[in-house]
Amino acid sequence: MTLWVWGVSLFLFFVGLAIVVLRRQLLLMLLGLELMIAGTNIVLVFYGGLRADADILGAALLILAVAAGEAVVGLALILRAYNLGLEPDAPALRELRG
Amino acid sequence: MIHAPFSLLLVLIAPILAIVAGGFLYTFRPRLVHWPMLASCAVVFLAALRLAYLVSTRGAMDVLLYRWAATWSPGSSWLVDFGLRLDGLSAMMLLLISTVGGLIHLYSVGYMEEDASFGRFFLYFHFFYFSMLGLVVADNYVQMYLFWELVGTASYLLIGFWYHKDTARRAALQAFLTNRVGDLGFLAAVFILMAIVGRGDSNFTDLFQLGASINPTHLALVGFLLFWAATAKSAQFPLYFWLPDAMEGPTPVSALMHAATMVTAGIFLLARSWPLISLVDGLPQWVAAVGALTAIGSAIVAVTKTDLKRILAYSTVSHLGIMAMGIGLGKVGGALFHLLTHGFFKATLFLCAGNIAHALHKPTADVSEAGGLRKHMPVTFGAFTVAALSLAGVFPFAGFFSKDAIIGAALERGGVMAVAGLLIAFLSALYIFRMLFLVFWGPRSWQHPPERPHEAGTVMAAPVSLLAAGAFAVGMFAVWGHRLTDLLLRGWAGSAESLSIPGFEWPSFFAGTSMLLFGAGAAYFLTTAMPDWDPAWRASRPWLARLFETDFYYKSFVSGVVDAVLAASRAIGEIFDSRVVDGAVEGTGPAVRALSARFSAAISGSLNDYLWWLAAGAAALLGLALRTL
Amino acid sequence: MTAPLTLLWTAPLLGGFLTLLLAGGGAPRLPRRLALFFATALFLYTAAMPLASGSFNLAESGLDLAFGIRYSLALDGLSYALVLLTAFLTMISLLGSWKEGHSAGFWASFLFLESALMGVFLARDLFLFYIFWEASLIPMFFIIGLWGSANRRHAAVKFFLYTFGGSLFLLLGALLLVNERHAATGLWSWDMSGLRLDGGGPLSVFIFISMAIGFAVKIPVFPFHTWLPDAHTEAPAAGSVMLAGVMLKMGLYGFLRILYPVFPGVGARLLPWIGGLAAFNAIYGAFGAMAQTDLKRLIAYSSVAHLGFCLMGIASLTPEGIAGGSLQMINHGLTTGALFLMVGFIYERSHKRGLSDFGALARTAPALGFFFGLACLSSVGVPGMNGFVGEFMSLAGMMRALPVVAMAALLGVGLAPAYLLPAFGKVFWNDPGPGSCASKVTDLDGRERAILWALSGLMIVIGVYPRPWLDFFRAAASRLSL
């Protein structure tokens, strides 16, 4: 059971990572980030149940909240970029380099 | 407190005071600079006489002046003392230097009268004189080396005195550098001796007492190195070549250098070191061989030269060779005797040459430009003749006695040395009579100068005459009274036999005089009987001219060595140092910058790349963590 | 005065800041006057110090800082000689550039430099030593970079980087040394004096070599010498004087103060290597100098050769060698200082330094010719002048330690006139060629003569009677010799 949960969790994490690394649309990348966090959270929730640890469930909730806050900030940043006329696309963001 | 005869201190103090006074005078009255110098010469001459008397009555003495340098450590102390050595050898040298040097000082007052750098000349000149005085009274090798180098330095300044002349500049540099090559030998010998003594330096008396107890290998090394030093200063093969060029300086400089101050230093060193040199197996033979080679070679070259001073310069080289030969044959006394007589006649000859050049308004004269000066310059002619006869070794002129002592020893030794001795006698007569005939009898060729040649003024003629008198008389005085040998024996650390000077002896008289007559006859034949034969004969054989021009190609070899050193310096200083050593330093900058550009290119600006590297970094760390699974 | 040694390095520092602060007051001459006042006062103070206390052995009690670092200063013969040299040459340098219309920063930089150099020679704590050692780079960096000649920017950066890089080896060695001491005694201490590692283990050898590289860059020893010609050539005359006169000596001082006392065994073991390298330096520098066409560059290479002799004497580990090598440091400071100053005077008048840019200066500027010739002879090592004494004793020492090396180094002695005299001849004797600047070079004025008389007088005095000067190094010589 533990292995299964770990499997799913890591799968989600690495899919998220792959999205973040490989995809170019910023919104999709944001999704990837959330996927990484959510994937990890699965393990925490699982262990919380398994070990009847209320603290960890609370922690999972807190992490969700933080992730949501992060997502909001991410969206705000993307929006601002869009408003400034930048394409919401990773390869377009290459003014700074070298 | 220093316990020394005041006259001994005076020998050094008087010139120093004169130079300091002259230095002050120089700044506001440069025309008066010669007065303190002349006064100093007079004082030194009187002091030398007094010292000779002191030595012969009271014997030799060592005087400690002061401790020059010293260091202390628990195990050992190291020190170098400066002192004065007064013995027969130094007394004789002092007499020679003060007499000849003083007279040349006087002569210079006339000779340099019109030169713009009159004051500077006397400052340098007296410094030269002072250095040589210091050299002969030095009490140990370090001190001797000190003055030895000062002599070289002064000669550099004086040979290059007319520095507007390219040849003078070159000759000065050549003289200094060649001497430096010899000095290295001296320095090395000093170091070895100091290492042998173990506690720094020691004066001659103590050192020579060590003599036989020194490791023979070390001693041989020291002996050869000292001889090497002497070959440079006394112009022996292979380091003789600077001397003929050194006549680029004013004539009084040449006279002083050839007669009293510079080239005599090497012979003096050999004589001083005789107690060591005589202990080394084979070294005296070497000295004799080198001396003979130098004497013959340079005499041959002297025959081919036409410049007055150049002939005399090669003649000096030849005579120094004779002296070295004498020392090598164990006749130190004879060699020193010859040094003494040579000082007189060579000074006379140079000053006469100076008179001639002066009369012709040239810095130096060629035999082809002179000719028939007999009537116009009677005093010069007389002096020159006396000195020439002395040089050639005509009985009873001074040169005869001293040369006779050496030729006699050569004949005694027999074999190659005997042949060499006779050959030298022949050759010296040949070149000096050739010169005499050409200059004073030969055809006149000086119609063109604006005014007729005239005799030199009294201030120049008087010293010349006095020197000529010396060139005549000093031999008889020294030999028949045995005074020189007696003097030299005071404080002598070698065998008494080495100082003995034979009196008149028939075999060597006949041998020497017959060679002399051959030489004189040959000279007459070449210059007067068939004056055109020699130039024609030589003109038809250009290789021969080249042979003599380059001193049997030896000069070409030397300039090759110099060029090689210069090329090496360029290779190191211009190419190796800046391209290789510094190139490695300067090259790092561009190399790191290139690396920087590489790294910079990796930061592409693409967010995906950034994240990829982030993941890769994490993966690498993870791999590291799991590797230890 | 309760802290006479602290005063030695704080006074010039204070003077430097004052000079900078008072610069804005609209009195253009004030900074240089102030700087000269401080330099002169400090020199007089330094010179009077042993007179007042009867000895040049002084120590300050010290103050513990963090990390085993101790603020401790002391003076002994070796330090005193170099401190005196620093004070003297700083004063001379300032006087020598008196007429150059530099800003306050120039004058202040020399005081800052003096402060750092004093600190180097006074410090008895490795850390303190290193701080002063490196701090001396900063003023010199600005002196070269701001007031140097055409290629000064490159030279300044190269100087700083190269010597800093060398110092990193020194730092590494120092750190290892402190760790070693901790391993041996359980004490964290950077104190120099009580430190002695007799064992010649590989670590000791490593530390020795590492620190030696740091010092070698400064001296400089082949192959770490290439910063020097650039720095010397581009620096203003006064900067070159300080650089050659004092800063090169720091490396040798390091050998004398740190390496040999701490590692007597290793020093003896490496004697052939260091001695050989030193002898090579003497020859290499001479060959390098011979090829130069720029007067300053030539003198710079001559420094390489001379410092080779110094190092050789010290490395011989005989009393006469150490004393001679140390005295040669002072001699080189005076002689090369005088040469650089005179090149500066020539440059100030003509803005040229090439050997072929001049000719017959001995006729047009006889006083300059006299002093230059005198300094050349001293540099050549003509006896009777200071240069000979140091060279002679260094060689004598090496002759006892390792005759082969001394014999090889004789070649360097022989080559010295082969580069200096031709250079002298070209500038002072040769006929001026076309486009020569010789006519611009007027003769020395009174101030310049006075400076050169002071330097030349010392050259002769030391040469004729070196013994009292050798006394400075007596303690070091007897302590360090094998």
Place this chain on the structure above:
Amino acid sequence: MIPIDPIQRLIAAMGPPAAFAVGLALIVLAGFGRGRSRVSKVLGVLTLLAGLVLVFPRARPAPAAGALLAPDGFSTAWQILFYAGALPFAILGAAGTEAPALLYLGSALGMGIIALSRNLLMLFIGLELMSIPAYLLVSGLGRRERASSEAALKYFFSGGAASAFFLLGIALYYARMKTLAFAPGSAPPDPILGASLVLMGTAALFKIGAVPLHFWLPDVYEASAPELAGFFSTALKAAAVLLLMRVVSIAPSSALARALPWAGALTMFVGAVLALGQDRLQRLLAYSSIAHAGNIILGVGAWAAMGASPAAAYAIYFYLAAYLFMNNGAFSFLAVSGLKTREDLKGFAKGSPVLAGLFAVFMLALAGAPPTAGFLAKLLIFWEALKAGLYAPLAFALLSALIALVYYLSLVRDAYFEEGSAVSVRGSLAGRAVLWACAAPSAALGLFPIVLGPIQRLLGP
């Protein structure tokens, strides 16, 4: 034992964060009034100062069992760095609205929480609380809007991914240890735990700017206002270092700890080499901060290798403290002078000698030239590395120090030796005050390390 009342306990435990909460509330309230920009600026500075004062507890009670937050010597020492490091930004930047003050106070609050945490969850929250305002600050406070926006996005996504790694590390830790609480040396040697520490360490190293996790850093520093980059490079970096140390301390012989010296060597070398090629000053300083990060990471590696030696901790702390002054000074100089590229710098010393002098002090200090603070900082790190036997990384450190000197020195050369437009800049009073306040310790801290003596006692036994 004297009983301590809960309020006192709270203030003792987390006085500064509490103060920040109050300060934040006040600024929000002030936002309704007039002149809010100035008021919020003053309030922000006052809050930071209050935080600095409250860092020092009058009594340090033993933490309650299972406490999420509890002060110790490290937290006290490091919080000083955070709040002092934020001051130049608070004084120089943050104009316009109350938003910047809110953001940096929030970020500082996050740092405080990192310092006080005894629990991985709190560490994570602190990390996020520190980072999220930082993303927004970058976006909002650049001189070039588009570039700032781009940099903020890059920062956000990289940082988000790093946070996710940290989270995964937490999950692994919990799986293995059954708790989120951590304590020094509490963990068994175990590959799972090793992986967990590595993942958390990655996030910390990312924030420090270790190679190859450094790509975001130059972009962010370049696009931010200079004073903001100063804040990031000092306070935020110090927090990340403490985060790394907390993670490493869980198992000082883990793979992470053993990798650190090499990571440090790589970081300082690459950072120094990269900085060498830069013409834009802010980017150059960004790379230079990577090189400095390498030294610190090496220090942390040595600290871990010697079993959390107090001396090494102090070396790290001293480095961060010196760096706080030098780098804030350098960035503040850019803010005050308005210089952008090396071309602008040429001839600067002619027009503005005083500012140029301060600049030279910062550069020499950053280069680590004695007698500046930067020298002692580097020396202490090298010394610790030597003590720990990290010879090869130390060789890299020496080499990198030399390379670093090249670019700092060329900047000084440009300012002093090159010809150029001699602009005369005086700077505002606040600007000059900040510069002098940074320059004095940069120059002299190395000579008087005794000033930090009390801190040394905090970190040591």
